Amino acid sequence: xxxxxxxxxxxxxxxxxxxxxxxxDVTAVDGIDLGIRRGEVFGLLGPNGAGKSTTVEILQxxxxxxxxxxxxxxADPAHGTRAWRSKVxxxxxxxxxxxELTVAETVRHFARYYPRPRDPEEVIGLVGLEAxxxxxxxxxxxxxRRRLDVxxxxxxxxxxxxxxxxxxxxxxxxxxQFWDLIRKLSDEGTTILLTTHYLEExxxxxxxxxxxxRGKVVAEDEPAALRERYGTGATVEWTEPDGAPRTEHTDTPxxxxxxxxxxxxxxxxxxxxxxxxxxxxxxxxxxxxDAR
Amino acid sequence: xxxxxxxxxxxxxxxxxxxxxxxGLRRGALEIKQFFRQRDQxxxxxxxxxxxxxxxxxxxxxxxxxxxxKASQLYVPAMMAAGIMSTSFQSLGISIAVExxxxxxxxxxxxxxxxxxxFLGKIWLVLVTGILETxxxxxVGTTLYDVDLPSDAGKWFAFAWIFVLGLTGCALLxxxxxxxxxxxxxxxxxxVLPFLVLxxxxxxxxxxxxxxxxxxxxGALFPLKWMCQGLRGVFLPDSAQVLEQAGGxxxxxxxxxxxxxxxxxxLLCLLTFRWKNRRDG
Numbered sequence: 001x002x003x004x005x006x007x008x009x010x011x012x013x014x015x016x017x018x019x020x021x022x023x024x025d026v027t028a029v030d031g032i033d034l035g036i037r038r039g040e041v042f043g044l045l046g047p048n049g050a051g052k053s054t055t056v057e058i059l060q061x062x063x064x065x066x067x068x069x070x071x072x073x074x075a076d077p078a079h080g081t082r083a084w085r086s087k088v089x090x091x092x093x094x095x096x097x098x099x100e101l102t103v104a105e106t107v108r109h110f111a112r113y114y115p116r117p118r119d120p121e122e123v124i125g126l127v128g129l130e131a132x133x134x135x136x137x138x139x140x141x142x143x144x145r146r147r148l149d150v151x152x153x154x155x156x157x158x159x160x161x162x163x164x165x166x167x168x169x170x171x172x173x174x175x176x177q178f179w180d181l182i183r184k185l186s187d188e189g190t191t192i193l194l195t196t197h198y199l200e201e202x203x204x205x206x207x208x209x210x211x212x213x214r215g216k217v218v219a220e221d222e223p224a225a226l227r228e229r230y231g232t233g234a235t236v237e238w239t240e241p242d243g244a245p246r247t248e249h250t251d252t253p254x255x256x257x258x259x260x261x262x263x264x265x266x267x268x269x270x271x272x273x274x275x276x277x278x279x280x281x282x283x284x285x286x287x288x289x290d291a292r
Numbered sequence: 293x294x295x296x297x298x299x300x301x302x303x304x305x306x307x308x309x310x311x312x313x314x315x316g317l318r319r320g321a322l323e324i325k326q327f328f329r330q331r332d333q334x335x336x337x338x339x340x341x342x343x344x345x346x347x348x349x350x351x352x353x354x355x356x357x358x359x360x361x362k363a364s365q366l367y368v369p370a371m372m373a374a375g376i377m378s379t380s381f382q383s384l385g386i387s388i389a390v391e392x393x394x395x396x397x398x399x400x401x402x403x404x405x406x407x408x409x410x411f412l413g414k415i416w417l418v419l420v421t422g423i424l425e426t427x428x429x430x431x432v433g434t435t436l437y438d439v440d441l442p443s444d445a446g447k448w449f450a451f452a453w454i455f456v457l458g459l460t461g462c463a464l465l466x467x468x469x470x471x472x473x474x475x476x477x478x479x480x481x482x483x484v485l486p487f488l489v490l491x492x493x494x495x496x497x498x499x500x501x502x503x504x505x506x507x508x509x510x511g512a513l514f515p516l517k518w519m520c521q522g523l524r525g526v527f528l529p530d531s532a533q534v535l536e537q538a539g540g541x542x543x544x545x546x547x548x549x550x551x552x553x554x555x556x557x558x559l560l561c562l563l564t565f566r567w568k569n570r571r572d573g
Contacts, residue, residue: 100325112315113315114404115404
Protein backbone atom coordinates (compact mmCIF):
# COMPACT_ATOMS: atom_id res chain seq x y z
CA UNK A 1 0.00 0.00 0.00
CA UNK A 2 1.19 3.44 -0.87
CA UNK A 3 0.76 5.27 2.40
CA UNK A 4 1.99 8.80 2.79
CA UNK A 5 0.99 9.74 -0.73
CA UNK A 6 -2.55 10.77 0.11
CA UNK A 7 -1.55 14.36 0.76
CA UNK A 8 -1.53 14.95 -2.98
CA UNK A 9 -4.99 14.99 -4.46
CA UNK A 10 -3.63 13.78 -7.78
CA UNK A 11 -2.46 10.58 -6.16
CA UNK A 12 -6.05 9.50 -5.74
CA UNK A 13 -7.08 7.06 -8.44
CA UNK A 14 -10.72 7.75 -7.67
CA UNK A 15 -11.93 10.98 -6.09
CA UNK A 16 -15.66 11.37 -5.55
CA UNK A 17 -17.31 14.31 -3.78
CA UNK A 18 -20.99 14.72 -3.07
CA UNK A 19 -22.13 12.22 -5.69
CA UNK A 20 -25.89 12.05 -6.21
CA UNK A 21 -28.11 10.02 -8.48
CA UNK A 22 -31.86 9.83 -8.53
CA UNK A 23 -34.13 7.42 -10.45
CA UNK A 24 -37.52 9.08 -10.49
CA ASP A 25 -38.48 9.41 -6.84
CA VAL A 26 -35.84 7.00 -5.64
CA THR A 27 -32.53 8.42 -4.49
CA ALA A 28 -30.00 5.71 -5.31
CA VAL A 29 -26.89 7.66 -4.36
CA ASP A 30 -27.31 10.38 -1.77
CA GLY A 31 -24.13 12.40 -1.43
CA ILE A 32 -21.26 9.90 -1.49
CA ASP A 33 -17.60 10.86 -0.94
CA LEU A 34 -14.89 8.36 -1.82
CA GLY A 35 -11.14 8.60 -2.08
CA ILE A 36 -9.29 5.60 -3.45
CA ARG A 37 -5.50 5.73 -3.43
CA ARG A 38 -3.38 4.43 -6.24
CA GLY A 39 -2.35 0.84 -5.73
CA GLU A 40 -4.98 0.15 -3.12
CA VAL A 41 -7.68 -2.52 -3.06
CA PHE A 42 -10.84 -0.76 -2.00
CA GLY A 43 -14.01 -2.61 -1.05
CA LEU A 44 -17.47 -1.17 -1.43
CA LEU A 45 -19.92 -3.02 0.78
CA GLY A 46 -23.62 -2.71 1.06
CA PRO A 47 -26.91 -4.52 0.77
CA ASN A 48 -28.75 -4.84 -2.55
CA GLY A 49 -30.09 -1.50 -3.66
CA ALA A 50 -27.70 0.47 -1.47
CA GLY A 51 -26.27 2.29 -4.48
CA LYS A 52 -23.09 0.27 -5.07
CA SER A 53 -23.68 -0.59 -8.69
CA THR A 54 -24.94 2.88 -9.55
CA THR A 55 -21.79 4.34 -8.03
CA VAL A 56 -19.55 1.97 -9.95
CA GLU A 57 -21.43 2.60 -13.19
CA ILE A 58 -20.90 6.33 -12.78
CA LEU A 59 -17.19 5.70 -12.22
CA GLN A 60 -17.12 3.61 -15.42
CA UNK A 61 -18.65 6.44 -17.40
CA UNK A 62 -21.70 4.29 -18.09
CA UNK A 63 -24.24 6.33 -16.22
CA UNK A 64 -24.91 10.04 -15.85
CA UNK A 65 -24.91 11.59 -12.41
CA UNK A 66 -27.24 14.27 -11.07
CA UNK A 67 -24.70 16.07 -8.91
CA UNK A 68 -21.22 15.82 -7.48
CA UNK A 69 -17.62 15.84 -8.63
CA UNK A 70 -16.07 12.66 -9.92
CA UNK A 71 -12.48 12.17 -10.97
CA UNK A 72 -11.26 8.77 -12.13
CA UNK A 73 -7.55 8.62 -13.01
CA UNK A 74 -7.64 12.40 -13.24
CA ALA A 75 -10.56 12.63 -15.69
CA ASP A 76 -14.31 12.98 -15.49
CA PRO A 77 -15.71 9.58 -16.55
CA ALA A 78 -18.74 11.28 -18.14
CA HIS A 79 -16.30 12.57 -20.79
CA GLY A 80 -13.97 9.59 -20.97
CA THR A 81 -11.71 9.55 -24.01
CA ARG A 82 -10.42 6.41 -25.68
CA ALA A 83 -7.08 6.91 -23.94
CA TRP A 84 -8.88 7.09 -20.60
CA ARG A 85 -10.95 4.00 -21.35
CA SER A 86 -7.79 2.09 -22.14
CA LYS A 87 -6.60 2.63 -18.56
CA VAL A 88 -9.81 1.50 -16.85
CA UNK A 89 -10.72 -2.19 -16.75
CA UNK A 90 -14.31 -3.17 -16.02
CA UNK A 91 -15.94 -6.37 -14.87
CA UNK A 92 -19.72 -6.03 -14.72
CA UNK A 93 -22.17 -7.82 -12.53
CA UNK A 94 -24.03 -9.41 -15.45
CA UNK A 95 -21.75 -10.02 -18.36
CA UNK A 96 -21.96 -11.75 -21.65
CA UNK A 97 -19.40 -12.67 -24.25
CA UNK A 98 -19.83 -13.79 -27.86
CA UNK A 99 -21.01 -17.40 -27.55
CA GLU A 100 -19.67 -18.62 -30.89
CA LEU A 101 -16.07 -17.52 -30.37
CA THR A 102 -13.41 -19.37 -28.43
CA VAL A 103 -11.82 -18.03 -25.27
CA ALA A 104 -8.52 -17.37 -27.04
CA GLU A 105 -10.17 -15.65 -30.03
CA THR A 106 -12.12 -13.36 -27.74
CA VAL A 107 -9.22 -12.42 -25.49
CA ARG A 108 -6.93 -11.85 -28.48
CA HIS A 109 -9.56 -9.74 -30.19
CA PHE A 110 -10.14 -7.55 -27.15
CA ALA A 111 -6.39 -7.07 -26.85
CA ARG A 112 -6.55 -5.34 -30.25
CA TYR A 113 -8.56 -2.47 -28.78
CA TYR A 114 -5.80 -1.36 -26.41
CA PRO A 115 -2.62 0.58 -26.97
CA ARG A 116 -0.60 -1.52 -24.51
CA PRO A 117 -2.39 -4.83 -24.06
CA ARG A 118 -1.11 -7.61 -21.89
CA ASP A 119 -0.11 -10.80 -23.64
CA PRO A 120 -3.38 -12.68 -24.33
CA GLU A 121 -1.92 -16.11 -23.57
CA GLU A 122 -0.51 -14.82 -20.30
CA VAL A 123 -3.88 -13.35 -19.30
CA ILE A 124 -5.65 -16.62 -20.14
CA GLY A 125 -3.17 -18.33 -17.84
CA LEU A 126 -3.64 -15.69 -15.17
CA VAL A 127 -7.35 -16.46 -14.90
CA GLY A 128 -6.73 -20.19 -15.15
CA LEU A 129 -8.44 -20.84 -18.48
CA GLU A 130 -5.49 -22.40 -20.36
CA ALA A 131 -7.32 -25.70 -20.67
CA UNK A 132 -10.34 -23.92 -22.13
CA UNK A 133 -8.48 -21.54 -24.48
CA UNK A 134 -9.71 -23.38 -27.59
CA UNK A 135 -13.29 -23.91 -26.36
CA UNK A 136 -16.28 -21.96 -27.57
CA UNK A 137 -17.61 -19.61 -24.92
CA UNK A 138 -21.07 -21.15 -25.05
CA UNK A 139 -19.58 -24.33 -23.61
CA UNK A 140 -18.07 -22.73 -20.51
CA UNK A 141 -19.44 -23.08 -16.99
CA UNK A 142 -20.66 -20.03 -15.08
CA UNK A 143 -17.44 -19.76 -13.09
CA UNK A 144 -15.32 -20.12 -16.24
CA ARG A 145 -17.30 -17.38 -17.96
CA ARG A 146 -16.76 -15.14 -14.98
CA ARG A 147 -13.04 -15.74 -15.24
CA LEU A 148 -13.21 -14.84 -18.91
CA ASP A 149 -14.98 -11.60 -17.88
CA VAL A 150 -12.05 -10.87 -15.59
CA UNK A 151 -9.61 -11.70 -18.40
CA UNK A 152 -11.37 -9.17 -20.66
CA UNK A 153 -11.31 -6.66 -17.80
CA UNK A 154 -7.53 -6.89 -17.39
CA UNK A 155 -6.42 -7.56 -21.00
CA UNK A 156 -5.73 -3.87 -21.57
CA UNK A 157 -3.37 -3.71 -18.60
CA UNK A 158 -5.58 -1.26 -16.66
CA UNK A 159 -4.32 1.11 -14.00
CA UNK A 160 -7.70 0.87 -12.33
CA UNK A 161 -9.91 -2.20 -12.25
CA UNK A 162 -13.58 -1.84 -11.36
CA UNK A 163 -15.17 -5.11 -10.27
CA UNK A 164 -18.89 -5.22 -9.57
CA UNK A 165 -19.68 -8.30 -7.46
CA UNK A 166 -17.14 -10.40 -9.29
CA UNK A 167 -17.59 -13.63 -7.34
CA UNK A 168 -21.37 -13.87 -7.14
CA UNK A 169 -22.24 -17.44 -8.07
CA UNK A 170 -18.76 -18.84 -7.47
CA UNK A 171 -18.22 -21.99 -5.48
CA UNK A 172 -15.84 -21.60 -2.53
CA UNK A 173 -12.84 -23.03 -4.39
CA UNK A 174 -13.36 -20.73 -7.37
CA UNK A 175 -13.70 -17.81 -4.98
CA UNK A 176 -10.32 -18.56 -3.36
CA GLN A 177 -8.72 -18.79 -6.83
CA PHE A 178 -10.27 -15.48 -7.71
CA TRP A 179 -8.91 -13.89 -4.56
CA ASP A 180 -5.41 -15.06 -5.48
CA LEU A 181 -5.88 -13.44 -8.88
CA ILE A 182 -6.93 -10.13 -7.32
CA ARG A 183 -3.92 -10.22 -5.00
CA LYS A 184 -1.66 -10.91 -7.95
CA LEU A 185 -3.06 -7.93 -9.86
CA SER A 186 -2.77 -5.76 -6.78
CA ASP A 187 0.86 -6.80 -6.31
CA GLU A 188 1.48 -5.67 -9.88
CA GLY A 189 0.28 -2.20 -8.87
CA THR A 190 -3.29 -2.22 -10.22
CA THR A 191 -5.71 -0.10 -8.23
CA ILE A 192 -8.81 -2.17 -7.58
CA LEU A 193 -12.31 -1.19 -6.57
CA LEU A 194 -14.59 -4.08 -5.82
CA THR A 195 -18.15 -4.26 -4.65
CA THR A 196 -19.31 -7.34 -2.82
CA HIS A 197 -21.92 -8.76 -0.48
CA TYR A 198 -19.41 -11.16 0.97
CA LEU A 199 -17.89 -9.86 4.17
CA GLU A 200 -15.14 -12.44 4.23
CA GLU A 201 -14.22 -11.44 0.70
CA UNK A 202 -13.98 -7.78 1.66
CA UNK A 203 -11.94 -8.67 4.73
CA UNK A 204 -9.61 -10.95 2.76
CA UNK A 205 -8.94 -8.57 -0.10
CA UNK A 206 -9.55 -4.95 0.76
CA UNK A 207 -6.99 -2.57 2.20
CA UNK A 208 -9.88 -0.26 3.02
CA UNK A 209 -13.64 -0.58 3.04
CA UNK A 210 -16.56 1.74 2.68
CA UNK A 211 -19.96 0.56 3.85
CA UNK A 212 -22.85 2.04 1.87
CA UNK A 213 -26.41 2.05 3.07
CA ARG A 214 -29.36 3.82 1.43
CA GLY A 215 -27.08 5.79 -0.86
CA LYS A 216 -24.76 7.06 1.87
CA VAL A 217 -21.33 6.03 3.12
CA VAL A 218 -21.95 5.03 6.74
CA ALA A 219 -18.39 3.98 7.57
CA GLU A 220 -15.00 3.91 5.88
CA ASP A 221 -11.78 2.40 7.21
CA GLU A 222 -9.47 -0.58 7.20
CA PRO A 223 -11.41 -3.78 7.89
CA ALA A 224 -9.76 -4.41 11.28
CA ALA A 225 -10.25 -0.79 12.34
CA LEU A 226 -13.90 -0.93 11.33
CA ARG A 227 -14.44 -3.96 13.48
CA GLU A 228 -12.71 -2.36 16.40
CA ARG A 229 -14.49 0.94 16.11
CA TYR A 230 -18.02 -0.30 15.58
CA GLY A 231 -17.78 -3.79 16.98
CA THR A 232 -17.66 -2.85 20.64
CA GLY A 233 -18.60 -5.28 23.37
CA ALA A 234 -18.88 -9.02 23.38
CA THR A 235 -21.46 -11.72 23.75
CA VAL A 236 -21.24 -14.25 26.57
CA GLU A 237 -23.35 -17.39 26.25
CA TRP A 238 -23.77 -20.23 28.74
CA THR A 239 -26.31 -22.80 29.93
CA GLU A 240 -28.06 -22.60 33.30
CA PRO A 241 -28.20 -25.73 35.49
CA ASP A 242 -31.87 -26.15 34.55
CA GLY A 243 -30.79 -26.36 30.89
CA ALA A 244 -31.95 -22.87 29.85
CA PRO A 245 -29.52 -21.12 27.47
CA ARG A 246 -28.53 -17.58 28.48
CA THR A 247 -27.00 -14.76 26.43
CA GLU A 248 -25.54 -11.52 27.72
CA HIS A 249 -24.20 -8.58 25.73
CA THR A 250 -21.54 -6.74 27.67
CA ASP A 251 -18.61 -4.39 27.42
CA THR A 252 -16.86 -6.28 30.19
CA PRO A 253 -16.99 -9.97 29.27
CA UNK A 254 -14.16 -10.91 31.65
CA UNK A 255 -16.14 -9.65 34.61
CA UNK A 256 -19.20 -11.59 33.48
CA UNK A 257 -17.17 -14.79 33.13
CA UNK A 258 -15.55 -14.26 36.57
CA UNK A 259 -18.99 -13.91 38.16
CA UNK A 260 -20.15 -17.07 36.41
CA UNK A 261 -17.10 -18.97 37.68
CA UNK A 262 -18.14 -18.03 41.19
CA UNK A 263 -21.67 -19.22 40.69
CA UNK A 264 -20.83 -22.51 38.98
CA UNK A 265 -17.68 -23.31 40.94
CA UNK A 266 -15.91 -25.08 38.11
CA UNK A 267 -16.72 -25.63 34.44
CA UNK A 268 -19.41 -23.31 33.07
CA UNK A 269 -21.71 -25.39 30.84
CA UNK A 270 -21.95 -24.24 27.24
CA UNK A 271 -19.66 -21.22 27.75
CA UNK A 272 -18.94 -19.14 24.65
CA UNK A 273 -17.49 -15.65 24.49
CA UNK A 274 -17.58 -14.00 21.08
CA UNK A 275 -16.45 -10.69 19.69
CA UNK A 276 -18.54 -9.14 16.93
CA UNK A 277 -17.47 -10.26 13.48
CA UNK A 278 -17.14 -7.86 10.58
CA UNK A 279 -20.50 -9.21 9.51
CA UNK A 280 -22.09 -8.11 12.81
CA UNK A 281 -20.55 -4.69 12.34
CA UNK A 282 -21.79 -4.55 8.78
CA UNK A 283 -25.32 -5.55 9.71
CA UNK A 284 -25.38 -2.98 12.48
CA UNK A 285 -24.07 -0.25 10.17
CA UNK A 286 -26.56 -1.01 7.44
CA UNK A 287 -29.44 -1.29 9.88
CA UNK A 288 -30.06 -4.95 9.09
CA UNK A 289 -29.41 -6.44 12.53
CA ASP A 290 -32.88 -7.90 12.59
CA ALA A 291 -32.07 -9.83 9.46
CA ARG A 292 -30.01 -12.28 11.50
CA UNK B 293 -4.78 -16.69 -35.59
CA UNK B 294 -1.05 -16.87 -34.97
CA UNK B 295 -0.53 -13.65 -36.91
CA UNK B 296 -3.04 -11.92 -34.62
CA UNK B 297 -1.04 -12.79 -31.55
CA UNK B 298 2.18 -11.63 -33.11
CA UNK B 299 0.68 -8.36 -34.28
CA UNK B 300 -0.72 -7.52 -30.85
CA UNK B 301 2.76 -7.69 -29.43
CA UNK B 302 3.94 -5.28 -32.09
CA UNK B 303 1.20 -2.89 -31.00
CA UNK B 304 2.28 -3.20 -27.41
CA UNK B 305 5.58 -1.63 -28.36
CA UNK B 306 4.33 1.60 -29.86
CA UNK B 307 1.60 2.27 -27.28
CA UNK B 308 -0.69 4.23 -29.60
CA UNK B 309 -4.43 3.72 -29.81
CA UNK B 310 -5.23 1.37 -32.70
CA UNK B 311 -6.81 2.97 -35.79
CA UNK B 312 -10.51 2.93 -36.61
CA UNK B 313 -10.26 1.33 -40.07
CA UNK B 314 -7.99 -1.46 -38.92
CA UNK B 315 -10.24 -2.24 -35.97
CA GLY B 316 -13.27 -2.04 -38.26
CA LEU B 317 -11.70 -4.77 -40.41
CA ARG B 318 -10.94 -6.87 -37.33
CA ARG B 319 -14.48 -6.50 -36.12
CA GLY B 320 -15.79 -7.38 -39.57
CA ALA B 321 -13.73 -10.58 -39.60
CA LEU B 322 -15.04 -11.42 -36.13
CA GLU B 323 -18.66 -10.73 -37.08
CA ILE B 324 -18.36 -12.89 -40.19
CA LYS B 325 -16.76 -15.69 -38.19
CA GLN B 326 -19.55 -15.56 -35.61
CA PHE B 327 -22.21 -15.48 -38.31
CA PHE B 328 -20.96 -18.50 -40.19
CA ARG B 329 -20.51 -20.51 -37.00
CA GLN B 330 -24.25 -20.38 -36.41
CA ARG B 331 -25.16 -22.96 -39.02
CA ASP B 332 -28.95 -22.80 -38.65
CA GLN B 333 -28.88 -19.03 -38.97
CA UNK B 334 -26.73 -19.27 -42.11
CA UNK B 335 -29.02 -21.81 -43.76
CA UNK B 336 -32.22 -19.91 -43.00
CA UNK B 337 -30.82 -16.50 -43.89
CA UNK B 338 -29.79 -17.65 -47.34
CA UNK B 339 -32.60 -20.11 -47.98
CA UNK B 340 -35.47 -17.76 -47.10
CA UNK B 341 -35.56 -15.59 -50.24
CA UNK B 342 -34.71 -18.59 -52.44
CA UNK B 343 -37.67 -20.55 -51.08
CA UNK B 344 -39.96 -17.55 -51.59
CA UNK B 345 -38.64 -17.06 -55.11
CA UNK B 346 -39.33 -20.70 -55.84
CA UNK B 347 -42.88 -20.50 -54.40
CA UNK B 348 -43.96 -17.28 -56.08
CA UNK B 349 -42.25 -17.91 -59.40
CA UNK B 350 -43.77 -21.39 -59.59
CA UNK B 351 -47.28 -20.25 -58.66
CA UNK B 352 -47.29 -17.18 -60.93
CA UNK B 353 -45.59 -18.18 -64.13
CA UNK B 354 -47.98 -16.91 -66.81
CA UNK B 355 -47.05 -14.36 -69.43
CA UNK B 356 -47.68 -10.79 -68.37
CA UNK B 357 -49.88 -9.23 -71.02
CA UNK B 358 -48.20 -6.59 -73.16
CA UNK B 359 -44.97 -6.57 -71.18
CA UNK B 360 -43.10 -9.30 -73.01
CA UNK B 361 -42.14 -11.14 -69.82
CA LYS B 362 -43.39 -13.96 -67.62
CA ALA B 363 -44.59 -13.25 -64.07
CA SER B 364 -41.83 -15.49 -62.72
CA GLN B 365 -39.24 -13.12 -64.19
CA LEU B 366 -40.69 -10.31 -62.08
CA TYR B 367 -39.95 -12.24 -58.91
CA VAL B 368 -36.22 -12.55 -59.50
CA PRO B 369 -35.31 -8.85 -59.08
CA ALA B 370 -38.03 -8.54 -56.42
CA MET B 371 -36.56 -11.33 -54.28
CA MET B 372 -33.08 -9.95 -54.86
CA ALA B 373 -34.17 -6.60 -53.42
CA ALA B 374 -35.91 -8.34 -50.52
CA GLY B 375 -32.79 -10.45 -49.97
CA ILE B 376 -30.61 -7.34 -49.79
CA MET B 377 -33.02 -5.82 -47.29
CA SER B 378 -33.23 -8.97 -45.18
CA THR B 379 -29.45 -9.39 -44.89
CA SER B 380 -29.08 -5.72 -43.94
CA PHE B 381 -32.23 -4.27 -42.33
CA GLN B 382 -33.67 -7.39 -40.79
CA SER B 383 -30.49 -9.12 -39.64
CA LEU B 384 -28.93 -5.95 -38.18
CA GLY B 385 -32.19 -4.78 -36.61
CA ILE B 386 -32.55 -8.06 -34.75
CA SER B 387 -28.92 -8.86 -33.99
CA ILE B 388 -28.05 -5.42 -32.61
CA ALA B 389 -31.16 -5.43 -30.41
CA VAL B 390 -30.05 -8.81 -29.06
CA GLU B 391 -26.47 -7.63 -28.54
CA UNK B 392 -27.76 -4.58 -26.69
CA UNK B 393 -30.02 -6.68 -24.49
CA UNK B 394 -27.28 -9.18 -23.74
CA UNK B 395 -24.90 -6.33 -22.79
CA UNK B 396 -22.46 -7.06 -25.60
CA UNK B 397 -22.65 -3.38 -26.58
CA UNK B 398 -22.05 -2.20 -23.02
CA UNK B 399 -19.00 -4.47 -22.81
CA UNK B 400 -17.61 -2.92 -26.01
CA UNK B 401 -18.40 0.58 -24.78
CA UNK B 402 -16.26 -0.12 -21.71
CA UNK B 403 -13.20 -0.64 -23.92
CA UNK B 404 -11.31 1.96 -25.94
CA UNK B 405 -12.81 0.52 -29.14
CA UNK B 406 -14.07 3.48 -31.21
CA UNK B 407 -17.83 3.18 -31.89
CA UNK B 408 -17.20 3.60 -35.62
CA UNK B 409 -15.24 0.33 -35.62
CA UNK B 410 -18.33 -1.50 -34.41
CA PHE B 411 -20.43 -0.08 -37.25
CA LEU B 412 -17.72 -0.75 -39.82
CA GLY B 413 -17.66 -4.36 -38.65
CA LYS B 414 -21.41 -4.62 -39.17
CA ILE B 415 -21.07 -3.11 -42.64
CA TRP B 416 -18.43 -5.71 -43.58
CA LEU B 417 -20.71 -8.48 -42.36
CA VAL B 418 -23.70 -7.13 -44.28
CA LEU B 419 -21.61 -6.63 -47.41
CA VAL B 420 -20.39 -10.23 -47.41
CA THR B 421 -23.79 -11.78 -46.64
CA GLY B 422 -25.55 -9.39 -49.05
CA ILE B 423 -23.22 -10.29 -51.92
CA LEU B 424 -23.64 -14.01 -51.22
CA GLU B 425 -27.42 -13.71 -51.02
CA THR B 426 -27.61 -11.74 -54.25
CA UNK B 427 -25.28 -14.17 -56.03
CA UNK B 428 -27.40 -17.15 -54.99
CA UNK B 429 -30.62 -15.51 -56.19
CA UNK B 430 -28.98 -14.45 -59.43
CA UNK B 431 -27.83 -18.01 -60.03
CA VAL B 432 -31.31 -19.43 -59.37
CA GLY B 433 -32.97 -16.67 -61.42
CA THR B 434 -30.76 -17.11 -64.48
CA THR B 435 -30.83 -20.92 -64.46
CA LEU B 436 -34.51 -21.53 -63.60
CA TYR B 437 -36.54 -18.44 -64.35
CA ASP B 438 -35.41 -17.05 -67.74
CA VAL B 439 -33.70 -13.97 -66.38
CA ASP B 440 -30.71 -12.87 -68.46
CA LEU B 441 -27.63 -11.20 -67.10
CA PRO B 442 -27.46 -7.58 -68.30
CA SER B 443 -25.51 -7.29 -71.52
CA ASP B 444 -24.29 -3.69 -71.34
CA ALA B 445 -21.91 -2.07 -68.90
CA GLY B 446 -24.42 0.65 -68.00
CA LYS B 447 -26.83 -1.91 -66.54
CA TRP B 448 -24.04 -3.61 -64.60
CA PHE B 449 -23.07 -0.23 -63.21
CA ALA B 450 -26.71 0.40 -62.21
CA PHE B 451 -26.77 -3.04 -60.56
CA ALA B 452 -23.66 -2.12 -58.55
CA TRP B 453 -24.92 1.22 -57.27
CA ILE B 454 -28.41 -0.07 -56.51
CA PHE B 455 -26.80 -2.87 -54.49
CA VAL B 456 -24.42 -0.57 -52.62
CA LEU B 457 -26.87 2.28 -51.93
CA GLY B 458 -29.75 -0.08 -51.13
CA LEU B 459 -27.66 -2.22 -48.82
CA THR B 460 -26.18 0.80 -47.05
CA GLY B 461 -29.50 2.58 -46.62
CA CYS B 462 -31.22 -0.57 -45.32
CA ALA B 463 -28.29 -1.38 -43.02
CA LEU B 464 -28.47 2.10 -41.47
CA LEU B 465 -32.25 1.76 -41.11
CA UNK B 466 -31.68 -1.62 -39.45
CA UNK B 467 -29.22 -0.10 -36.97
CA UNK B 468 -31.76 2.62 -36.21
CA UNK B 469 -34.68 0.21 -35.80
CA UNK B 470 -32.64 -1.94 -33.40
CA UNK B 471 -33.23 0.72 -30.74
CA UNK B 472 -37.01 0.27 -30.93
CA UNK B 473 -37.54 -3.19 -29.35
CA UNK B 474 -37.45 -3.12 -25.57
CA UNK B 475 -35.76 -6.49 -25.32
CA UNK B 476 -34.23 -9.21 -27.46
CA UNK B 477 -37.43 -11.26 -27.10
CA UNK B 478 -39.53 -8.73 -28.99
CA UNK B 479 -36.78 -7.85 -31.45
CA UNK B 480 -37.76 -10.17 -34.29
CA UNK B 481 -41.46 -9.23 -34.24
CA UNK B 482 -40.69 -5.52 -34.07
CA UNK B 483 -38.30 -5.75 -37.00
CA VAL B 484 -40.06 -8.33 -39.18
CA LEU B 485 -43.53 -6.74 -39.24
CA PRO B 486 -42.54 -3.46 -40.94
CA PHE B 487 -40.30 -5.43 -43.31
CA LEU B 488 -43.19 -7.72 -44.27
CA VAL B 489 -45.55 -4.77 -44.82
CA LEU B 490 -42.95 -3.05 -46.98
CA UNK B 491 -42.52 -6.19 -49.04
CA UNK B 492 -46.25 -6.22 -49.81
CA UNK B 493 -46.50 -2.54 -50.75
CA UNK B 494 -43.18 -2.28 -52.60
CA UNK B 495 -43.80 -4.88 -55.28
CA UNK B 496 -41.95 -7.86 -53.85
CA UNK B 497 -44.77 -10.36 -53.37
CA UNK B 498 -47.49 -8.65 -55.42
CA UNK B 499 -46.89 -7.30 -58.91
CA UNK B 500 -46.55 -3.54 -58.93
CA UNK B 501 -49.46 -2.99 -61.40
CA UNK B 502 -51.99 -4.68 -59.07
CA UNK B 503 -51.17 -2.70 -55.90
CA UNK B 504 -53.38 0.36 -55.21
CA UNK B 505 -51.65 3.66 -55.92
CA UNK B 506 -51.96 4.98 -52.37
CA UNK B 507 -50.15 1.90 -51.04
CA UNK B 508 -47.42 2.25 -53.64
CA UNK B 509 -47.05 5.89 -52.66
CA UNK B 510 -46.43 4.91 -49.06
CA GLY B 511 -44.01 2.21 -50.20
CA ALA B 512 -42.23 4.82 -52.33
CA LEU B 513 -41.18 6.64 -49.17
CA PHE B 514 -38.88 3.72 -48.29
CA PRO B 515 -35.88 2.20 -50.09
CA LEU B 516 -37.33 -1.23 -50.91
CA LYS B 517 -39.71 -0.07 -53.65
CA TRP B 518 -36.85 1.69 -55.43
CA MET B 519 -34.50 -1.25 -55.05
CA CYS B 520 -37.12 -3.53 -56.64
CA GLN B 521 -37.78 -1.05 -59.44
CA GLY B 522 -34.10 -0.44 -60.11
CA LEU B 523 -33.32 -4.17 -60.23
CA ARG B 524 -36.25 -4.76 -62.60
CA GLY B 525 -34.65 -2.09 -64.78
CA VAL B 526 -31.39 -4.01 -64.67
CA PHE B 527 -32.72 -7.52 -65.31
CA LEU B 528 -35.94 -7.15 -67.32
CA PRO B 529 -36.31 -6.11 -70.97
CA ASP B 530 -37.35 -2.48 -71.52
CA SER B 531 -40.75 -3.70 -72.80
CA ALA B 532 -41.67 -4.37 -69.16
CA GLN B 533 -41.49 -0.66 -68.31
CA VAL B 534 -45.21 -0.42 -69.06
CA LEU B 535 -45.93 -2.15 -65.75
CA GLU B 536 -44.24 0.58 -63.74
CA GLN B 537 -46.24 3.22 -61.90
CA ALA B 538 -44.38 5.95 -63.77
CA GLY B 539 -44.13 3.95 -67.01
CA GLY B 540 -40.32 3.92 -66.86
CA UNK B 541 -37.37 2.64 -64.77
CA UNK B 542 -36.62 6.07 -63.24
CA UNK B 543 -32.95 5.26 -62.48
CA UNK B 544 -32.23 8.89 -61.61
CA UNK B 545 -35.01 9.13 -59.06
CA UNK B 546 -34.04 5.71 -57.64
CA UNK B 547 -30.48 6.89 -57.07
CA UNK B 548 -31.79 10.04 -55.42
CA UNK B 549 -34.14 8.25 -53.01
CA UNK B 550 -31.61 5.55 -52.07
CA UNK B 551 -28.89 8.18 -51.61
CA UNK B 552 -31.23 10.23 -49.44
CA UNK B 553 -31.91 7.16 -47.29
CA UNK B 554 -28.18 6.63 -46.80
CA UNK B 555 -27.80 10.19 -45.51
CA UNK B 556 -31.06 10.16 -43.54
CA UNK B 557 -30.37 6.71 -42.12
CA UNK B 558 -26.96 7.83 -40.95
CA LEU B 559 -28.47 10.85 -39.20
CA LEU B 560 -31.15 8.67 -37.65
CA CYS B 561 -28.49 6.29 -36.32
CA LEU B 562 -26.39 9.08 -34.89
CA LEU B 563 -29.42 10.59 -33.16
CA THR B 564 -31.03 7.45 -31.81
CA PHE B 565 -28.35 4.83 -31.26
CA ARG B 566 -28.07 3.61 -27.69
CA TRP B 567 -25.47 1.35 -26.13
CA LYS B 568 -27.75 0.22 -23.33
CA ASN B 569 -31.36 -0.84 -23.46
CA ARG B 570 -34.03 1.31 -21.85
CA ARG B 571 -34.20 -0.74 -18.68
CA ASP B 572 -30.58 0.13 -18.04
CA GLY B 573 -31.26 3.83 -18.44
